[in-house]
């Protein structure tokens with residue numbers, strides 16, 4: 302009770318404090334009166350530095366030039382290679398070859414499982430490689446390479462070679478900003494970016510003011526992918542190498558039981574909230590010809606980049622709950638998931654795709670034929686430096702009011718959108734109850 306009362310008192314104090322701070326809108330600063338902030342700015346942000354030198358003022362909420370947030374990267378003229386094409390076209394393979402041959406480097410991917418796959422590949426090729434994700438940290442002595450989930454990208458270390466995989470996720474409303482941060486901030490001589498061709502014009506526009514040299518390489522699919530004219534029909538038609546895709550844990554286990562009841566197959570399961578070791582084990586057992594688990598039931602967690610021995614993808618539905626509402630899968634999502642079938646070099650050189658319900662066949666076929674819609678904007682979120690300066694301007698370490706106010710005032714160029722911060726604001730309200738520094742609060746919110 303006492304703890305709750307203290308927390309409530311603190312929250313009330315925090316909002317009263319925030320209100321008094323924000324009654325007058327003081328986000329245009331004159332730095333001459335604050336040498337401490339001046340030195341912080343000089344060390345952190347070229348844009349602020351330039352505006353300060355021009356006029357003695359800056360607007361902290363001006364996010365129109367995010368490429369200037371990363372002075373280390375801007376000191377380099379990076380050679381950027383955009384590897385774009387359909388799934389299973391060898392984009393990541395070619396980029397990884399460069400990473401393996403480099404003296405230092407980093408792979409930044411969208412999934413823990415993918416980061417693990419790359420770390421294993423490099424270590425197997427005698428290139429020592431750390432694995433760093435939000436949940437795991439496996440450091441290898443003497444390693445000059447790391448494989449990380451994109452949120453863990455280190456924009457302060459210098460690399461010879463860096464990879465950002467599945468760059469089309471730059472347009473994702475909740476995670477896109479981490480891809481933008483890696484894209485603008487990685488301090489690497491060579492930067493390889495892999496993904497869907499729908500993102501090319503946006504990346505070219507975003508990188509235009511950086512001085513980077515951008516080369517685009519287009520790829521073709523290495524093995525055929527055949528959309529079937531008929532549905533699965535009966536569960537007795539399930540065969541080795543099939544992967545049934547569905548979008549809730551409940552239906553994953555329901556389908557697994559349904560298939561195993563036929564008595565012909567045992568199923569591995571892969572979905573996002575499985576602990577990483579379990580997920581890796583399930584994927585490995587499905588890939589292992591000696592294992593009895595020869596059918597996979599999975600969520601869209603298998604959709605990106607993973608190399609699994611899948612012969613046929615069977616969509617149990619083409620709708621999913623995306624955290625806000627039930628909606629139809631998008632064209633890129635359908636193509637991405639379907640593209641897992643018939644991976645080049647796997648046991649099944651030709652991939653097939655179908656679904657359980659005949660009602661879904663027309664959408665499946667048309668999606669596989671359509672180009673992905675062009676991605677027009679990239680996610681953006683203020684750096685810690687900006688929020689830290691903003692909080693010091695307002696003299697508070699309460700993260701929620703700072704973030705809320707900053708986002709309200711933020712100014713962006715047309716190539717960017719501000720990340721969906723609903724969840725971050727919820728986390729900010731909780732971490733404001735704890736005795737943490739602003740940096741820890743920031744990390745809690747963005748990872």
Ligand SMILES: Nc1ncnc2c1ncn2[C@@H]1O[C@H](COP(=O)(O)OP(=O)(O)OP(=O)(O)O)[C@@H](O)[C@H]1O
Nearest residue numbers: 387388389390391392393394395606608644645646
């Ligand atoms: N030149 C090659 N030699 C041997 N194997 C290759 C070659 N190119 C690609 N592969 C293999 O083909 C499979 C698909 O390649 P890769 O993962 O690079 O495709 P991708 O275009 O990045 O696909 P996605 O977009 O689905 O991630 C991988 O198993 C990869 O190792």
